Amino acid sequence: MVPNTMSHLPHRSSQPLALLFTDAKGRIVFVDNKFMELMSYPESGQLVGEPLNAVMGIAQADVNQLMQEVARTGYIHEHRLVMRGPSGQTVEVLCSCVATYNDQGQFIGADMTLYQMREITAPQEESPVHGDVLQARIQQIQVETGTRRAQEEQIHLQLYFTAQINALQVLLARMGGPRIHAALEACVNNLATRKQWPARLQGGHITVDEAGLPVEAYAELLKEIVHYGSDIVGRRPVIQEMREVDSQIGDLSKQAAEDAGLRQFVR
Amino acid sequence: MFAFLGDRRVERAALLASLLLLAITLLMIKPIYDQVGDITVSWVYDVSIVVVAFLGAVLAMMLAQALERGEVLRTMWLMLGMGLILWGGGEAIWAVYDLLLEEPESVTLADFLWVIGYIPLFIALYLRFRTLRASPERGRIIAVVLIAALLIALAAIYVFQPILADEELSSLERIVYILYPVGDLIIGILALLVVFTLSGGALSRPWALIASGFLIVAVADLLYSYAEWQGTYQPEGTTNLISGLTDVPYYASYLLIVLGLYMQARLQDVA
Numbered sequence: 332m333v334p335n336t337m338s339h340l341p342h343r344s345s346q347p348l349a350l351l352f353t354d355a356k357g358r359i360v361f362v363d364n365k366f367m368e369l370m371s372y373p374e375s376g377q378l379v380g381e382p383l384n385a386v387m388g389i390a391q392a393d394v395n396q397l398m399q400e401v402a403r404t405g406y407i408h409e410h411r412l413v414m415r416g417p418s419g420q421t422v423e424v425l426c427s428c429v430a431t432y433n434d435q436g437q438f439i440g441a442d443m444t445l446y447q448m449r450e451i452t453a454p455q456e457e458s459p460v461h462g463d464v465l466q467a468r469i470q471q472i473q474v475e476t477g478t479r480r481a482q483e484e485q486i487h488l489q490l491y492f493t494a495q496i497n498a499l500q501v502l503l504a505r506m507g508g509p510r511i512h513a514a515l516e517a518c519v520n521n522l523a524t525r526k527q528w529p530a531r532l533q534g535g536h537i538t539v540d541e542a543g544l545p546v547e548a549y550a551e552l553l554k555e556i557v558h559y560g561s562d563i564v565g566r567r568p569v570i571q572e573m574r575e576v577d578s579q580i581g582d583l584s585k586q587a588a589e590d591a592g593l594r595q596f597v598r
Numbered sequence: 599m600f601a602f603l604g605d606r607r608v609e610r611a612a613l614l615a616s617l618l619l620l621a622i623t624l625l626m627i628k629p630i631y632d633q634v635g636d637i638t639v640s641w642v643y644d645v646s647i648v649v650v651a652f653l654g655a656v657l658a659m660m661l662a663q664a665l666e667r668g669e670v671l672r673t674m675w676l677m678l679g680m681g682l683i684l685w686g687g688g689e690a691i692w693a694v695y696d697l698l699l700e701e702p703e704s705v706t707l708a709d710f711l712w713v714i715g716y717i718p719l720f721i722a723l724y725l726r727f728r729t730l731r732a733s734p735e736r737g738r739i740i741a742v743v744l745i746a747a748l749l750i751a752l753a754a755i756y757v758f759q760p761i762l763a764d765e766e767l768s769s770l771e772r773i774v775y776i777l778y779p780v781g782d783l784i785i786g787i788l789a790l791l792v793v794f795t796l797s798g799g800a801l802s803r804p805w806a807l808i809a810s811g812f813l814i815v816a817v818a819d820l821l822y823s824y825a826e827w828q829g830t831y832q833p834e835g836t837t838n839l840i841s842g843l844t845d846v847p848y849y850a851s852y853l854l855i856v857l858g859l860y861m862q863a864r865l866q867d868v869a
Binding site for chain 1: 865866
């Protein structure tokens with residue numbers, strides 16, 4: 332049984348079908364496994380850096396309009412999209428987009444949540460923010476993590492760890508571009524290989540062996556990512572993003588992370 | 599017009615820089631140059647370029663100050679600032695010679711500062727590129743290699759060869775005059791590698807401006823060296839097409855570097 336580690340979620344009438352993160356120009360920085368399954372893509376790593384219109388199979392003009400609208404208004408509520416997958420299949424969804432801005436108020440990307448087609452609901456009174464999409468992603472990671480046989484402590488630890496890596500990878504991809512996104516993955520994988528840890532980061536997804544990692548591995552891998560991220564964008568934005576993720580995580584995962592020394596970066 | 603820069607303040611700065619460059623360009627047009635007078639044009643050009651160079655240094659230092667001690671980015675921005683201080687110092691000393699004293703016949707303190715300035719600039723760009731732990735796509739590496747090869751070939755034919763063949767030059771003069779294009783090329787290529795590696799990310803935009811500035815300096819310096827050797831740069835103390843094609847891009851290069859630094863400062867919430 333997966334314990335409830337989630338803090339209060341914003342009201343939704345249905346669970347998200349898939350999550351995507353883009354940069355300011357509408358290029359993919361992350362897609363979740365559900366999107367891959369929805370569109371029948373074989374491997375998520377190939378999609379990072381690709382334009383949204385190509386990944387979703389929709390017209391460039393529609394993407395431009397969507398990105399301009401979300402950048403301007405900050406939030407788009409349940410915009411109808413008809414996507415076309417690589418095999419030619421069409422998938423009709425509702426898409427809600429949340430804009431992400433830097434400290435200067437500059438638009439740096441969109442967090443997109445896809446929902447099943449249903450009767451369109453009225454917009455929420457309070458628009459979601461980047462933290463809400465982080466939370467949805469954390470919930471997703473929790474489900475993915477919970478399906479593996481592992482001790483409860485490891486589940487909580489992996490949840491925290493994966494959530495932090497995911498958020499930092501999106502941040503670095505938006506700021507540094509796809510080459511930096513790939514370099515981050517190479518850093519993590521090289522360290523894991525050197526230490527013979529059964530972990531691999533690919534296409535924004537971290538894969539950990541069923542038995543999990545040694546506790547010190549989580550801290551060392553996260554430290555490597557923080558170090559690399561600080562070299563790219565500076566320490567402050569990295570720590571800010573980590574604190575944002577930390578604030579969305581439940582208490583049990585926080586405690587597991589604290590015990591493993593992962594929360595040293597957010598203090 | 600500058601909406602692609604994505605920040606209202608940066609757009610305004612770009613507009614200001616463009617107007618400044620337009621003014622300088624107009625002053626370099628012979629009828630206007632003659633009307634305004636060579637002394638006035640020199641004062642405007644020399645003093646403003648010193649101000650722009652030091653403004654760049656200030657922005658780089660502000661960027662460094664905003665980072666924590668021990669961060670490699672802090673060292674990088676410090677080095678960039680130091681390089682611009684040295685270049686600004688070179689511009690200032692050159693201005694004194696140009697405006698108040700006679701133009702020197704040989705190597706001066708200005709040349710020394712410009713040449714020494716390459717060292718911290720090289721360190722800054724090398725640090726930036728090294729810490730990315732990534733490289734551009736193969737196609738872009740090929741583009742960089744081709745650009746470098748072209749510039750080296752032009753430098754070799756039009757600058758190195760005449761310098762080495764000139765028996766009237768001292769060894770010190772030969773070294774300094776060759777170091778200029780060499781330094782420019784190394785800096786320009788490193789900056790280009792950084793831009794191409796960051797391509798697709800928000801950081802690539804300020805670096806695109808900074809890299810453009812350093813590349814334009816490389817081309818402007820090459821053209822200047824060639825024109826000087828041929829005796830076609832400002833013949834009889836007046837402007838002509840060659841001197842305009844040298845001085846305006848040279849000025850533009852500083853503006854681009856400063857604009858890139860300002861954009862980076864806005865990204866980092868420093869300015």
